[in-house]
Each structure stands twice: as C-alpha cells, then as structure tokens.
Amino acid sequence: MNIDRLKINRGGNPIPIAGFSGDESAFLVVEKLIGFKLPDTYKQLLLKHDGGHPELDTFVLSPTNLFSINNFYSLENKKYETLGNAISRWGKVLGAGMLPIARDGGDNQFYLDLTQSTPSVWIYLHDENEARVKLANSLEEFIDELIEDPDDD
Template sequence: MDIGRLNINIKGIASTGFNGNHVVFEEIETRLGILIPDDYVSFIRTVDGGHPEIGSFVVPGSSPENFFDVSWFYSFANPQVENIQRAIDRWANVLGPRNLPIGKDGGGNQIYLNFNEPVVSVWLYLHDENGAKIKVADSFEAFIAGLTANPDFI
C-alpha cells in the first residue's frame, strides 16, 4: 500500500504516524465488536489522520464526473485532527452497528469501514442524499490504491 503518494498532511506539514497508546485500538474494537484490519492499522501507524492531497474517488457505477474527495482521515491520537472516538460518538447511530468512520469529505459525508460483510469494505454515507450508503471499495487497501488527484485541481 503506497501511502506516501497521497501526501497526507496537516496544514501543509506531513502527518506523522501514530504515537499514542495502542490500547486505543483495542478499545475501539471492543466498543464496536470488530477487529480492525491490518491494512488500516498500518495506515494509522504511518499517518495518524490528516488531509490527503491525492484523495479523489469515483463511486462505482457512476459517471467519471461524479467524484468525491477525502477531506480528512480521522486520527487515533493526533490532537490536530478530528479524533476517531468523537467521530464514532457522532456517527455510530447513523452508520449502524459494526461500522467504523475513518474520514469525511468536504460536505461531511462519512467514509467508513463496513464490518457487516464477509470481507471488510469501504463505504460512503451521504447524509445530504437521504442517508444513502454506497460501497466504494472491496477493502481499505483497494480504496487507498484507487485514490487519484482531483481533476479540477490539476
């Protein structure tokens, strides 16, 4: 998984990897009744939240012009980025059980890991479209691999 190509930063400074207490992963797993996938843990250990410069994705089955941008990935311990525990507090009831919010777009739509399928997948919750939930990738690693530069910013 090539995380470096995303250039995840906080106010223009490269985001650092997780440096908090690892118990936070276990707390979230217990709280949601899940096992956080290794690829996502590796991501957080490399960049604990932030804004990706390469972060656009198209919803499968839609037109290429219908893209979304990851505005922020949530953090486990970085105080400069919205904390994943607060995101869970805010969105757990809306996303439903066994779903972990991992980031959001500029409009507040949630990007989350869905643990309710045989393989953990990435979904988009569109709060401004009657709560539509759309699968966007078959795994976190596939989601990261599929992120592209926003064509409007090139």
C-alpha cells in the first residue's frame, strides 16, 4: 500500500506536517468505542495523514460506477471531521464492526467491515436507498486502485 501516491492535501495545499502525532492511546479510545481492533494498515494511514483530501480520490467499480472521496476522517485534526464524530453519527446506521473512514461530497460513507479477518472496504449510499456496495477486499487494494477523478479535467 503506497499511501504517498494519494497526495493527500488540505484545500489543495500539501500537508506540511506528518499525520497523527499524538499519543497512541487515541487508537485505543477508538477501538473501545467500536469494539474492534483497528487494522494496522488503517493506523498507518492515520499516522501518515491525519485526515485530508486525496488527489487520487476516485475508485472505479465499473465504467458507470465511480466513487470519489471528499476527505478521510482524522483522529484528532479538527480541520476535518474526526473519526469519533463520524462513528457517533454513522455507527448505528452502518452497524457493529463497521468503521467509517472517509466520506464523499454527499456524505456517503466509505467504511471498513472489521468483522472479516481482512477488513474489506464498502460504501454506504444513504442518498441511493441506503445501498451498500463492496469496493475492495482490503484497504490496501482500495488505496492502490484509487485514481484521479476523470471529471476533474
């Protein structure tokens, strides 16, 4: 998983500071909140970039099904919605073991299914009859398949 290739930024500007640099007990707080251990790959993403907008933001499921990330949730960076707030807003809707990690421009939720031995990535489309669509078999696969939005020309 190459996190650097995402070119995560804030408002179009590169992030000058590394990701989450607080006390790692913050991870334990989230784990207690959701009742599941956070995957190491997700921790790596937070440690590298604590929230932000990826330049490579689009996942192509098929030529007519493209899903774009507006921003990843942060652990403690108040410039973005925090993971704790996202869990509070979406936890009951998504269900036990589902961890919101990002949102699109319409507040649809990208989430990890932590009930699987290798957490898969899904999107919850609240604005499309609450459809749930599996996007990737792992966070690594999801990150590696993100591309620049073809409509951003």
